[in-house]
Amino acid sequence: MLIETAIVQFIETLRQSGRASPATISAYGHDLFAWSRFSQQRGQTEIAQIDRRSLRAYLMAERSRGVAIRSLRRHFAALRALYRHLQHDAPELRNPVQGLAMPRAEQRLPDWLTVDQARVLMQPTSTPGAAEDQKDFIRLRDQLILELLYSSAL
Structure with missing residues (x-):
């Protein structure tokens, strides 16, 4: 299955299910299509071609572009949700998101008194x-x- 086809089907399923807010659906769509463009530039157009290494490369490329950790965590959540959806329809599909560590949130040091x-x-x-x-x-x-x-x- 083509990556873009999988994304369109997933977004449509999210819309119809009513389990996600319109803002979440929009953000997931934006993030997943950005991942799709990145994958296409690497010659990966099929879901079956995606592996952990390519997902990690995508997240690292986004981070080097200056994307905040919080946004990367949303990208990761979108990918995880997409693959859960795909595995629901095709349990035999390999899930490269599984076992991949989510980007860690930045921890701010507390302010202290002088x-x-x-x-x-x-x-x-x-x-x-x-x-x-x-x-x-x-x-x-x-x-x-x-x-x-x-x-x-x-």
Whole structure:
């Protein structure tokens, strides 16, 4: 089966099933046709010609073009969904997506307080009219929570 034919059938099945939003269907179509163009440039026009190496090459090429990891994960999800659909109709079909690792999401480091910010945060707060027990309790509670978070590096 031609790659483009498989994609058209898959997108149509998604539309008819109602299991995916129009935005997802559009994104999957965009991603899968981009993969189809990449495969055609490599001389692969049939689904049976696709292997793990060619899928990995596609994902790496997209990454080198500057595609964000989040978008690559969507490309991967579209390919995985396409091959699940194809295997539903033809269980004997080899699934090159199976066993292929999804691109890892970028992990951002958390922002931290400067020394001065930590000092200000840890200074006892003075409440006007501190005679009220309730306000004293809340102030002490808040300070204890901050001390605990700071000392345990949370």
